[in-house]
Amino acid sequence: MKKYVYGFGGGKAEGRADMKDILGGKGANLAEMSNLGIPVPAGFTISTEMCDVYYKNNRNYPPELDKGIRDAMTQVEQIMGAKFGDPVNPLLVSVRSGARASMPGMMDTVLNLGLNDETVQGIIKKTNNERFGWDSYRRFVQMYGDVVLEMKPEKKEDEDPFEVIMHAMKKKRGVKSDAELNAADLKELTGEFKKLIKEKKGADFPTDPWKQLWGAINAVFGSWMNQRAITYRKLNAIPDEWGTAVSCQSMVYGNMGDDCATGVAFTRNPSTGEHAFYGEYLINAQGEDVVAGTRTPQQVTIAGSKNWAVASSIDEATRAKKYPSLEESMPAAYKSLVDIYTKLENHYKDMQDIEFTIQQSKLWMLQTRSGKRTAEASVRIAVEMVNEKMISKDTAILRVKPSDLDQLLHPVFDPKAKKNVICKGLPASPGAASGRVVFHAEDAEAWTEKKEKVILVRIETSPEDIGGMNVAQGILTARGGMTSHAAVVARGMGKCCVAGCGELVINYNKKQMEVGTNVVKEGDWISLNGSTGEVMLGQVATMNPELSGNFGTLMKWADETRQLDVRTNADTPKDAEVARKFGAQGIGLTRTEHMFFEGDRIKAMREMILADDTAGRKKALEKLLVHQTNDFYGIFKAMAGYPVTIRTLDPPLHEFVPNEEKNQAEMAREMGIPVEKIRAKVESLHEFNPMLGHRGCRLGITYPEITEMQARAIFEAACKLTKEGVVVYPEVMIPLIGTIEELKIEKANVYRVAEETIEKYGVKGKLKYMIGTMIEIPRAAIIADQIATEAQFFSFGTNDLTQMTFGYSRDDAGRFLPIYLEKKVLKVDPFQSIDQEGVGLLMKWGIDRGRATRPDLKVGICGEHGGESESVMFCHKIGMDYVSCSPYRVPIARLAAAHAALKYRADREDALKKQNHAPIKAKASEA
């Protein structure tokens, strides 16, 4: 006969933690604790298999279930020393659902089951608490009526029918809260509730506890097919066949008197990770009371209690009297608790978050699970548990969520500081910043020169603002998403940014912004939290977290494990140095366009754009050549020994000319040409969809002299350094390739200049370099086999690839992306995490086809996704050689790569084998 009911309690259980498939998560964990000999209120679990049988049988149970439940209940009665339905010593139970996967809020729960007019008297006598008895009964009838008998309001907008009665009672008694009702009131309420049920359902409220139990079991199994659950499963791809289990467990109470208590605790400090037991409890209380904040919770340990008293300015005598620790108030229960938490942590080998209830001096454990913790705690606990030989290094790596590291890499607000939040935007680049508001990039620069800290506030930023962004403490924009110009540049700079804050109404003329009724003028102080998106009035104190030794240890382990190299996106020697400190193994993307904005350069750039012919352009480019050569020299030097990928000019030319009339006039004056000429040029450069316009290699094809100048700068710098004995590996990357001919033309241009320069410096054979391409146009991925005939490496530009594959402009998607995420049209923002089924398929196709042509093709990613964990893991799986991300995300990528190596080693090896890509790197290596 098939087993459908699994008992637990009394130091043993028929199930185990690894039986989640048939017992559900809750049932399996309760069984596991029982097996460990930990006092858990006894109960039993009806398996998920029964759920399947139930539905296959047209909502009928096989006859053996009844016997299984009665046998299990007898066991429970024996363990708990009470009897289900007994009027003198009644056993009360809870009935809960529990599926294999967590489905929060999907199905309901029934508590205090087993109460009726007789058993309530038993409870009252047993607890010597009449109000407790009637309140429990009243709650049970209400909950059962709602969950099992489906007593719903007649119209959606009506109030819950039980609450209507409750209100009337409170009104009658002239009281405000439920707590002010006395035992008699509650008894009366119970009667009225039952009367209402009879009226509506035409049948008496079931007084037979067994009938109550079957009703609850039916309700839980039935809830598996309610609309809410079906939708949830659909959205989360949970198969209908999995089914839910039903757990039925004896009730215990922490609110029966002063020998009762309830509390929650962590086996280590969840905030710092310190190896110290930490928890809070309340005497004569229910679980909700601890978290609700209506009473001040007391500390579990003496040490914790003393620390708390100091922080709360409470003297020791008062503390010991009014707020004793559990260690002091119930030493025996405390001792049991210590034994149990130690056992649980050793068993689960992780910091546990536990819930306990002490009923009449007896300790009961209600839950254990891995505890939530801060990033700092997460790193410390993982590393210390390895040192304690509790877990392996691999486990330690997997214990820390890569994205959590973000918290450790940026300044944060002092959590104790007061905050006046006026609005919230997108948390576009983490960190904390305070400064005085300015509305123009030039003002930001001017104020900074006067030693003022500023926050640059713009409707949106453009490359013209780069100087101001660079000096500002933080950036705030009213428009644009997580991948808007402001967001991308800020993340690259490791600078705090709140973007797309739609509530801001910015008036550049008045130099002020309005948020609701708040008016913030130029010069006013504000603070930004780039990790939450909060915008606050005034100055909020910040602190700079130290990267602890544990962090370094964990990263070392990650580096020993990962198979992907991690590079950085860096446009300046400073960025390169920061990234190197964070562990970058080279540069995956140097954007050259930012270099054209500083000082004289922008003038030369504009001269080039305004030139009427090739000769004019060449003359202007000569001026830029000097600057670019110096830029590259600095970057190569900062990244000595590592590869440096440099992308040739990418943005459309109109980004380099001023759009505003005032600036056009100024430019005309500076260049000594009529403003009409400038206006006409700006007008002629206008594009309807600049994203899909005249940029990237399209510029290089139309103006080969630009590519030529850039190639010359790269190789002049590289050759000079080579002569000086510095090892450099330039990788020239052509952007926006869509056809093989584009790459041929651009490559030939770069190759010619490279060979000429190498010849000129006599460093032939000493300077290795590569010429490759971005894969960011869908067509390039599609014809990757052709592209690989010319490209020596591919770097996936997943920002643009995502834009074009989805047809989303990242600058405009703010209009509908939030709605799409809310309506679950998209599960994740594809600009944050690679869309694996769509964009990812193109990437996989591109790599497979590219390596079919060129098995040793080097492949990386330089889109923003290179610093996002799920995306890094995907890159690992499909066989990339490296990921590249902004400097501050390098540690995240390193850790994510290590996770990937531990979780998806086989996937990667399969992919590489299929691609004939050899050798398969065992671990990440330098360069």
Place this chain on the structure above:
Amino acid sequence: MKKYVYGFGGGKAEGRADMKDILGGKGANLAEMSNLGIPVPAGFTISTEMCDVYYKNNRNYPPELDKGIRDAMTQVEQIMGAKFGDPVNPLLVSVRSGARASMPGMMDTVLNLGLNDETVQGIIKKTNNERFGWDSYRRFVQMYGDVVLEMKPEKKEDEDPFEVIMHAMKKKRGVKSDAELNAADLKELTGEFKKLIKEKKGADFPTDPWKQLWGAINAVFGSWMNQRAITYRKLNAIPDEWGTAVSCQSMVYGNMGDDCATGVAFTRNPSTGEHAFYGEYLINAQGEDVVAGTRTPQQVTIAGSKNWAVASSIDEATRAKKYPSLEESMPAAYKSLVDIYTKLENHYKDMQDIEFTIQQSKLWMLQTRSGKRTAEASVRIAVEMVNEKMISKDTAILRVKPSDLDQLLHPVFDPKAKKNVICKGLPASPGAASGRVVFHAEDAEAWTEKKEKVILVRIETSPEDIGGMNVAQGILTARGGMTSHAAVVARGMGKCCVAGCGELVINYNKKQMEVGTNVVKEGDWISLNGSTGEVMLGQVATMNPELSGNFGTLMKWADETRQLDVRTNADTPKDAEVARKFGAQGIGLTRTEHMFFEGDRIKAMREMILADDTAGRKKALEKLLVHQTNDFYGIFKAMAGYPVTIRTLDPPLHEFVPNEEKNQAEMAREMGIPVEKIRAKVESLHEFNPMLGHRGCRLGITYPEITEMQARAIFEAACKLTKEGVVVYPEVMIPLIGTIEELKIEKANVYRVAEETIEKYGVKGKLKYMIGTMIEIPRAAIIADQIATEAQFFSFGTNDLTQMTFGYSRDDAGRFLPIYLEKKVLKVDPFQSIDQEGVGLLMKWGIDRGRATRPDLKVGICGEHGGESESVMFCHKIGMDYVSCSPYRVPIARLAAAHAALKYRADREDALKKQNHAPIKAKASEA
């Protein structure tokens, strides 16, 4: 011993027409004519295989070649009755290259080979024409010096060295043209040429004819590997191994005296297709003279001659005396020519373009090939040849180039009219139009009401201009490409349009435009040729070509042959009617947005856009519902019996609000709201890349009430008609789908409304409908297997799919696409013809994956490509069910589909088999 030399002439040949691979095109055709017993100057061809041997042998010939050539030359001498190198009766030859594929201009030719100081005397004596002899000799030395001895100018910019000598001679003699030099001058020149060669090359000019011949053969084989030829082959994917043949043929002359003549003729009239011999000739002339226009050519036939005289106002006596036909002047030769052309046409079974020379009364044929013809002639000849039982219907279909039909479907300018072309733009929509210039859509409408014909001239058009475009004779824009708004809408309307005319400088304020020095003011007449892109001053007379009976016959045959259905893109009942006349089998795309611009509708639309909440939007939509229902009613009725695909709202909302301040003010006045509100709304709707913005289904997801209104209009109209007994098949098409969830949401909305409405009208089971999607976002094609779970049909929107797959904005690509085409980065404009390797691969993937999910998935195309022949053939091959195009392109698509069925039947069947798509349609059927 392998045969390398193939003789021809004297009524026989060793080669045949089907031996192009080894004899090249020219050699094979000369052999074929010889075999037919047609008098061809005898000669021989050295095979392409020798070219391969030559290169494999390090540019050496096998010994047997010499013997082969000498034997062949002996044959030629016997046939021609002259001897190579003989001083008394010399045989002169030409040496030419000829590859398997035509490679025009790739390699050079040497004429008059065999001349030296002795043989020139033989020629002079034989022709009794000293000047002819020395001129031939002079030309030979010059040509041989250039082609074989590579006498190039020392610097690129210098003049040809022989021309320098020639100039000096003319100066010395005080004459202007070569023709004024006499025999003695030419003799002197020959000597100077030879002297120069000796000076530069250090060796005498070769006087031995055999040495000359080997030199020429080397030069031709050598030219196969010159840079020009290599590049040409690369661009046209011609393998190096194919090699070139060398044809050596005896010279004949039409300029030896009055018993000589030369001419060209067509076996049927190339302009009208009339079955009548038609040609021109000149007595005592060379081939160049006929085409050069220096002398008035005479007609070959008497009938032709008389017609010509009438048209040229020449009386019969003058004609007969001064311009007799060949039929009159050389009746014997004429008779031979008639026999030969008849034989050739019967042999090649196509209208032939022939070249002939009469040397001393003897007729020689120099060339025959299929003749170029107008579209009208092409159709007539094909149909008549079937009637004459000369060719099959299949052959007739293949003889007419689908794109040529375009010429037959639009008004054209009278070819005899005078034209004053001031500039040229893109031939965006064919046809001819004259009208008075207006610069604003409202003006176009106002003037038209006053019965004025207008040409609407805009920098670019927008949907706001639709009314003006509709009434204008033609549209001219300064910006935008072949798929710009103006171009697409104009083609849809079958209206003439010249787009992207960059030379126009339009000044809306002054109401004038400048083109170079021409200033055209409002009200001035201009004319547009939409087939050439020409813009002309003044009025040019147009004519409306009749669709002849032959056209109808050919289209009937095409319909019997093709397997693809052809639908039309139509937004109005009028368009639908036109397209039906052109043979459309339904509507593949109805754009609903154009319907929102007329009269009151735009007001309701704007009211909807300005509404602050759903209730406000619904109120405005109610007004639109009435209009849309009527629109659909009309369209369904016009297409009764055929499917009609209706696309829900696609463009971004900002296209419906005015951008100009003046219009905003007017709108504010009309709607009675503050202009600030309108300005703010317009501002908030602004997008950086509208192409990738908030449009298509993204609107429907954010504002479900819009989709709902449209669905209601569609089904109200369809149900009404169904009740009236009219058969309608609505197909609702959701645009811009990129994820399966979008389609689910939109489909559910449409489905609910459809079922409600069908229920309401009681037409359940009587009205069949489908809900499907555009595939225009790359991601939709990538996840087509998912999309097909919901979509009942796919319609490829290849305009947008091309934009996103390439990352080209069609509105901006004018900046670089022309350069890309010029530099051969792209072989064809991907907006004109589907990019088969990139976009096409996505399409193929999409169909294959879609039908893997849903084998009966209906698939079509509604992008502009649906009316372009190569694209239609591609759609056939990959297994589509139908193509849809603008009404005026329907016949083109029908014919292209027939071509595809004849050429690529197996490809299609393979594709369909792979897709499990059944039944495989044998022929195109109705609905």
